[in-house]
Amino acid sequence: MHSKGFMLFSGTSNRSLAEKIAKELRMHLGKVHISRFQSGEIYIHYEESVRNADVYLVQSLFQPVNDHLMETLFMVDAARRASARSVTVVLPYFCYARQEKKDAPREPISAKVVADLLHTVGVDRVITLDLHAPAIQGFFHIPVDHLTALDQITEYLANKEIVNPVVVSPDAGRVKMAEKLASYLDTPFAIMMKRRPVHNEASVTHIIGEVAGRTPIIIEDIIDTGGTIVSVIEGLLEKGAKEAYVCATHAVLSGDGLQKLNHPGIREVLFTDSIPLQPGSTSDRIHVISVASLLSKAIQLIQEGGSISTLFRAGM
Secondary structure: OOOOOEEEEEEOOOOOHHHHHHHHOOOOOOOOEEEEEHHHHHEEEEOOOOOOOOOEEOOOOOOHHHHHHHHHHHHHHHHOOOOOOOOOOHHHHHHHOOOOOOOOOOOOOOOHHHHHHHHHHOOOEEEEEEOOOOOHHHOOOOEEEEEEEHHHHHHHHHHHHOEEEEEEEEOOHHHHHHHHHHHHHOOOOEEEEEHHHHHHHHEEEEEOOOOOOOEEEEEEEHHHHHHHHHHHHHHHHHOOOOEEEEEEEEOOOOOHHHHOOOOOOEEEEEEEEOOOOOOOOOOOOEEEOHHHHHHHHHHOOOOHHHOOHHHHHOOO
């Protein structure tokens, strides 16, 4: 058994983050062979014993979403069949989180299906980060540690000494996060009201709050196609706002999402490394902060029987 009583493994989706977590924990990533057959089927083989060990698997469930999800399920099953004492999946980005309810008849609740799959295959615990809908925690029949990168984001912004800022929630769903960020930065906040005619498209209907002459700080959990951010930026500019700072935990960036962030109304974009940026996608305008320390501390606290709440700023 591993000398620390637990072992850390990485899937193929975000090995760079897993390596940073391992470094924070002063340990090495466990050896696991992951490959694809010519048919596209996934093969998993742990190359060291996991018997009686608490196994932690790091995997971000972004595109190709279903490949990374199936890979995670097979890694869990292999660890279980190899007599691991427990299996915790560390999911910095949880897939299908935007499908957490039925918006129309005859639709699935896909986030619940993913939760059921993880439970059925034998996961004992989930560690995840800034879920699109926090209520997803209730879909699980196992413990879920829902972390947030808000403290890391606010610390970064505080050091920027932004002149005349206003925190902006891009929709009603992000109001609570925007209010917390505004409280920490001691600045006002505004709310964008918008409608979505189809998936991945949004148009601003009106703005609640004063933004004229101010520097907006837009706080999001996910940036996907970039369409929503562009509509928010243009709505703010129409109201007399200055160039904005855009902050999001998860850089999904589907299609031409990255190119849309070159909008002249955006001064800077801040992401975490919950999803790795593609090679060549970085620029002077885009900055990435790591959540490795946050995730590694969560793992340590779980192993030592500590309280996860100690990771968050008082009142946040």
